[in-house]
Amino acid sequence: MTSTANLSPADFTSDQEVRWCPGCGDFAILAQMKKLLPTLGVRPENTVFVSGIGCSSRFPYYLETYGLHSIHGRAPAIATGLKHTRPDLQVWVVTGDGDALSIGCTHLLHALRRNVDIKILLFNNRIYGLTKGQFSPTSLPGLVTGSSPEGTTHQPLHPLSIALASKATFVARSIDTNAKHLSETLRRAAEHKGSAFVEIFQNCHIYNDGAFDFAKNAAIRDDHLVQLEHGAPLVFGKERNKGIRLNGSQLEVVTAENGDVPSNLLVHDELSPTATIAHMIAAMSHPDMPEAIGVLRAVSEPTHNELMHDQNPEPAERSAALERLLRSGETWTVN
Amino acid sequence: MIANDQIATQPQKPRLEVDSVVVRFAGDSGDGMQLAGSQVALSSALMGNDIATFPDYPAEIRAPKGTPAGVSGFQVHFSSKAAMTPGDDIDVLVAMNPAALKANLSNLPVQSTIVVDADAFDAKGLRLAKYEDDPLRSSALDDFQVIEAPITSLTRNAVTDADVSHKIATQCRNFFAMGIIYWLYGRELDATIRFINNKFSEEIATAGRLALQAGWNYGETTEAFERSYQVPAASPAPGLYRNVTGNEALAMGLIAAAHLSGRNLFYSAYPITPASDILHRLSRTTECGTRTLQAEDEIAAICAAIGASYGGAMGATGSSGPGIALKTEALGLAVMLELPLVVVNVQRGGPSTGLPTKVEQTDLLQAVLGRNGEAPMPVLAASGPGDCFNTAVEAWRIATKLMTPVMLLSDAFTANGAEPWRIPDISDMEPITVDHPQSDGTVFKPYSRDEWLARPWALPGTPGLTHRIGGIEKSDGTGEISYDPANHEHMVRLRAEKTARAAQFAPAPEIFGETTGDLLVVSWGGTFGACRAAVDQAQQSGRKVTHMHLRCLNPLPPELGETLKGFKRVLAPELNTGQLRHLLRAQFLVDVRGLNKIKGQPFWIKDITQAIDSLLHQEN
Numbered sequence: 006m007t008s009t010a011n012l013s014p015a016d017f018t019s020d021q022e023v024r025w026c027p028g029c030g031d032f033a034i035l036a037q038m039k040k041l042l043p044t045l046g047v048r049p050e051n052t053v054f055v056s057g058i059g060c061s062s063r064f065p066y067y068l069e070t071y072g073l074h075s076i077h078g079r080a081p082a083i084a085t086g087l088k089h090t091r092p093d094l095q096v097w098v099v100t101g102d103g104d105a106l107s108i109g110c111t112h113l114l115h116a117l118r119r120n121v122d123i124k125i126l127l128f129n130n131r132i133y134g135l136t137k138g139q140f141s142p143t144s145l146p147g148l149v150t151g152s153s154p155e156g157t158t159h160q161p162l163h164p165l166s167i168a169l170a171s172k173a174t175f176v177a178r179s180i181d182t183n184a185k186h187l188s189e190t191l192r193r194a195a196e197h198k199g200s201a202f203v204e205i206f207q208n209c210h211i212y213n214d215g216a217f218d219f220a221k222n223a224a225i226r227d228d229h230l231v232q233l234e235h236g237a238p239l240v241f242g243k244e245r246n247k248g249i250r251l252n253g254s255q256l257e258v259v260t261a262e263n264g265d266v267p268s269n270l271l272v273h274d275e276l277s278p279t280a281t282i283a284h285m286i287a288a289m290s291h292p293d294m295p296e297a298i299g300v301l302r303a304v305s306e307p308t309h310n311e312l313m314h315d316q317n318p319e320p321a322e323r324s325a326a327l328e329r330l331l332r333s334g335e336t337w338t339v340n
Numbered sequence: 341m342i343a344n345d346q347i348a349t350q351p352q353k354p355r356l357e358v359d360s361v362v363v364r365f366a367g368d369s370g371d372g373m374q375l376a377g378s379q380v381a382l383s384s385a386l387m388g389n390d391i392a393t394f395p396d397y398p399a400e401i402r403a404p405k406g407t408p409a410g411v412s413g414f415q416v417h418f419s420s421k422a423a424m425t426p427g428d429d430i431d432v433l434v435a436m437n438p439a440a441l442k443a444n445l446s447n448l449p450v451q452s453t454i455v456v457d458a459d460a461f462d463a464k465g466l467r468l469a470k471y472e473d474d475p476l477r478s479s480a481l482d483d484f485q486v487i488e489a490p491i492t493s494l495t496r497n498a499v500t501d502a503d504v505s506h507k508i509a510t511q512c513r514n515f516f517a518m519g520i521i522y523w524l525y526g527r528e529l530d531a532t533i534r535f536i537n538n539k540f541s542e543e544i545a546t547a548g549r550l551a552l553q554a555g556w557n558y559g560e561t562t563e564a565f566e567r568s569y570q571v572p573a574a575s576p577a578p579g580l581y582r583n584v585t586g587n588e589a590l591a592m593g594l595i596a597a598a599h600l601s602g603r604n605l606f607y608s609a610y611p612i613t614p615a616s617d618i619l620h621r622l623s624r625t626t627e628c629g630t631r632t633l634q635a636e637d638e639i640a641a642i643c644a645a646i647g648a649s650y651g652g653a654m655g656a657t658g659s660s661g662p663g664i665a666l667k668t669e670a671l672g673l674a675v676m677l678e679l680p681l682v683v684v685n686v687q688r689g690g691p692s693t694g695l696p697t698k699v700e701q702t703d704l705l706q707a708v709l710g711r712n713g714e715a716p717m718p719v720l721a722a723s724g725p726g727d728c729f730n731t732a733v734e735a736w737r738i739a740t741k742l743m744t745p746v747m748l749l750s751d752a753f754t755a756n757g758a759e760p761w762r763i764p765d766i767s768d769m770e771p772i773t774v775d776h777p778q779s780d781g782t783v784f785k786p787y788s789r790d791e792w793l794a795r796p797w798a799l800p801g802t803p804g805l806t807h808r809i810g811g812i813e814k815s816d817g818t819g820e821i822s823y824d825p826a827n828h829e830h831m832v833r834l835r836a837e838k839t840a841r842a843a844q845f846a847p848a849p850e851i852f853g854e855t856t857g858d859l860l861v862v863s864w865g866g867t868f869g870a871c872r873a874a875v876d877q878a879q880q881s882g883r884k885v886t887h888m889h890l891r892c893l894n895p896l897p898p899e900l901g902e903t904l905k906g907f908k909r910v911l912a913p914e915l916n917t918g919q920l921r922h923l924l925r926a927q928f929l930v931d932v933r934g935l936n937k938i939k940g941q942p943f944w945i946k947d948i949t950q951a952i953d954s955l956l957h958q959e960n
Contacts, residue, residue, distance in 0.1 A: 071806055072808035074812065079643040086643065087647035087650055112640050
C-alpha cells in the first residue's frame with residue numbers, strides 16, 4: 006500500500022458528516038482539496054492537516070488523512086514542530102481570518118519567515134462565524150456586527166501584505182467557488198518547496214453574505230478582479246480593455262478607449278527577487294482598484310529544515326555523543 | 341602552556357584542618373563573581389570535597405555600577421562531609437566594593453572574616469553604596485576579622501608583564517581575590533589555570549594567571565593572615581564525578597530520556613530567566629540528535645513541542661512561571677490529545693514578573709491545578725541539581741507510559757546551584773520502551789486503552805491508521821467528537837484515573853528516620869538539602885523526627901496519608917505560603933503545619949531547625 010498511482014478522492018474522504026452550514030463556501034474548498042490530493046503523489050497517511058479554531062478549522066475531520074484540530078491560532082506553531090521533526094510528511098495548515106490574523110498572527114508571521122515547508126490555507130470570510138458573527142481583522146470599516154453595532158472602526162489587515170512582509174516565499178490568492186483557479190492555485194502551493202500561503206475568498210452567507218460579491222458575481226467580477234499570470238501583463242475587465250500600470254510610485258488602472266489591450270502595462274513577475282511590486286499588487290483594494298488573484302510570489306529559498314543543523318545520528322553515534330556530553334568538563338574519580 | 345614553575349602552592353604558614361567552609365564572593369555584576377565562585381567550587385570538588393553553590397545575582401545585566409542594586413554574589417560551601425546546602429554561616433565574605441559589603445553584612449556571623457578591596461572604599465564607592473561613614477574607619481566592623489587588601493592596585497601591579505590594557509588589568513581583580521581564597525583554604529590552582537588558558541586570549545590568560553598567583557602570594561607573604569586552613573576530602577560513593585548545575589543536569593537528562601526511548605529530542609522554548617540556559621545547552625547537542633527551536637513566544641514553544649510529539653519525537657519545552665501561564669491552554673490541549681510531553685518549569689519569584697533571578701516554590705498549585713477544565717497531569721519536582729537528570733528521565737518515562745504531558749518543577753536555586761554529580765552509566769539505565777501501533781486491518785481506534793489507560797501513539801505516516809484528534813471532547817475508543825453527557829463525565833474521570841496511575845511509575849519517597857514519631861518533615865523540590873540536614877541534626881540530638889521528601893507531587897503517593905498519620909505533628913517547609921500544605925490537608929485531612937519563607941532566598945538549615953524545635957517544644 007505504498008503506491009500513489011490509483012488514488013481517488015474517495016481515498017481521502019473520511020466517514021465524518023460534514024457540519025458546515027448548508028451553502029458555506031467551505032464545501033467548495035473541501036471538494037477541490039479532495040480532487041487535488043490524489044493527484045499530488047502523496048499517500049493519505051503521509052498527509053497531515055493541522056488546524057486551529059473556527060469554522061475552517063473543522064476541515065481536517067472531513068479528510069481521511071492524519072489530522073490535528075488544535076487550539077485557536079496555534080496551528081502554524083504545531084505544524085512547525087511537526088515538520089521540523091518529520092520532514093517526510095506533507096503538512097497543511099487550514100485557518101481562517103480570525104485564527105490566523107488575530108489570535109494567532111504571531112505564529113503565521115514566524116512560520117512564514119522561517120520558510121517552514123508547510124502549506125497554509127487562510128479561508129478569509131471577513132467575519133467570525135463559529136462565535137456567531139463578530140467583526141474580524143479583515144472586516145471592512147463600518148461593518149455592523151454583534152460586537153460593532155455602530156460599525157467597526159478598525160482598519161482591515163490585508164492577508165497577502167502580511168504574508169509578503171513576513172518574507173513568505175509563496176503567496177497566492179483564490180476564490181472558493183472558482184473551482185479551476187482554486188485547484189490550480191492549491192496545486193502550485195502543494196508543489197512549492199517552503200512555506201506556501203494561500204488566501205481563499207470564502208463566503209459566509211450566514212453572517213457576512215456577499216462580502217466578496219465583487220469577486221464572485223459573474224455579472225460584475227471581471228471588472229474587479231485581475232488574474233495574475235507570470236510573464237503576462239495585468240489585464241482585466243469584461244472587455245479585456247483595462248490594465249494596471251505603474252505610474253511613478255503608484256499603480257493605476259488604464260482603459261483602452263477602442264477596446265484594445267492598453268499598452269505599457271505592468272508585467273507580472275512572481276519570481277522577482279524583491280517583493281516591492283508584489284506589495285503594491287497586494288494592497289490593491291476594491292472598490293478603488295481591482296483585486297488580484299493567482300500566484301503573487303513564488304521564489305525559491307532554503308527551507309527551515311534545510312537551514313537547521315540537525316543531525317540523524319545512528320544509535321551508537323548518539324550513545325557515544327551522549328557519553329561525551331556526560332563526561333565533558335573537569336571530571337574526577339572516587340575509588 | 342602553563343608556567344608551572346612560577347606557581348607556588350605549598351604555604352609555609354601554619355595550617356589548621358576544618359570540616360567545612362563557606363565563602364561568599366560579592367561585587368558588581370561585572371566583577372566576575374560568578375566565575376570566581378564557580379572556580380572555587382570546581383577546584384574544591386576536584387580535591388574531593390562535597391560542594392554546594394548559591395549564585396545570587398540581580399536581574400539587571402549591568403545595574404548602576406557600585407550600587408547595592410548591582411551586587412552579584414556567589415556563595416560556595418565546600419566540605420569533608422555532605423554539603424547539603426550552600427551553607428548557613430559564611431566564614432569569609434569577599435567584598436569587592438562598599439555596596440557588596442553593605443548588601444551582605446546583615447547575613448554575616450560574628451567573628452567571620454571579611455576580605456575587602458580597600459581601593460574600592462574611596463569617596464565615590466562609599467557614596468554609591470550610600471555609606472555616610474567609611475565602615476573600615478568606624479566601629480561597624482568591630483565584630484569581624486577584616487582584611488583590607490588593596491586588591492585593585494595590587495592586581496594592576498601584578499599584571500604589568502602581561503600585554504593587556506589598564507581596563508583588562510583592573511578586571512583581573514577577581515582572580516586576585518580568588519588567589520587569596522585559594523591560599524587561605526589550600527585550594528589547588530591547576531584547574532583554574534586550565535580554565536583561564538582555555539577561556540581567554542593568551543594576553544588575558546597571562547594577566548589572569550599573574551593576578552591569581554599574586555593573590556595567593558598575598559596570603560602567604562603578607563601579615564594579613566596568620567594561618568591557612570585545609571578541608572579534607574569527603575568520601576562519596578565510588579565513581580566518576582563532575583560538577584553539574586541543575587539546568588545542566590536537566591538538559592542532559594532530557595537527552596538521556598530521548599536516547600533511552602530511541603528517538604530525537606525536540607526542545608522548543610522562548611528565552612526566560614532562569615530557564616534559558618537549558619535551551620542554550622541543548623542547542624549545542626545536535627550530535628545527540630537534539631533539535632531545538634527558539635520559538636516566537638511561549639505558546640509557540642509548547643505548541644511546536646506538541647507537534648513534534650505528535651510526529652513521534654520526544655517533545656519538550658521549558659520556561660518559568662510567567663511563561664508556563666502562557667502555555668496553559670496548550671497544556672490542556674496536550675491533556676486532551678493524550679500525547680507525551682515534558683514541560684519544565686524552573687520556578688522563580690512571582691507573581692507576574694516578580695523576582696526573575698530569585699528562588700520560590702510558588703508554582704506548585706499552578707502545576708497541579710492551574711488549567712481550565714479538569715486537566716490533570718503528573719507533576720514531578722527535582723530535589724537538587726544532580727537530581728534534575730533523573731527527574732527528566734522519569735518525566736519522559738511516565739509521559740510515554742501514560743500518554744500524558746508531565747510537568748517537571750525545578751527552581752532558580754536548583755537550576756543555578758552546582759554540586760558534584762556521579763556520572764551515570766547510561767547502559768545501566770532501564771530503556772523507555774514505546775510501541776507505535778501498526779494497522780491490523782480493523783478500524784483504528786485512537787482512543788482505545790491499554791492496561792494503564794494509555795491510548796496508542798499512532799504516528800503519521802503509518803498506513804491504515806489515519807485518524808483525527810483535537811481539543812474537542814472525544815468519544816472514548818473511537819476518538820470522534822462527542823458531546824454526549826455520559827461520555828464527557830467518563831472521559832474526565834478517565835483522565836484523572838490515568839494521572840493517578842502515575843504513582844506506580846514514580847519511586848516511592850524515601851523515609852529518612854522512623855515511620856512513627858513526634859514530627860514528620862515533608863518537603864518537595866529544591867529545599868531537600870536544608871530539610872534533610874536539619875532533620876539529620878535533630879535525629880542526632882535524639883529527637884523523634886523523620887524526613888520525607890516528595891518527588892511526585894501529582895499524584896501524591898497513595899501511602900502518604902498513612903505515613904502522615906504516624907506522627908504527632910507534620911511540618912511542611914516551603915518557599916511559598918503553604919501550597920503543599922494545602923494539598924496535603926485537602927487530600928489527607930491531616931493538620932499539616934507550615935514553615936513558609938517568601939524572601940526570594942533558599943532555606944537555611946537553621947530556619948528548619950528552629951521550626952522543628954518550636955513544634956517539638958509545643959508538643960512537650
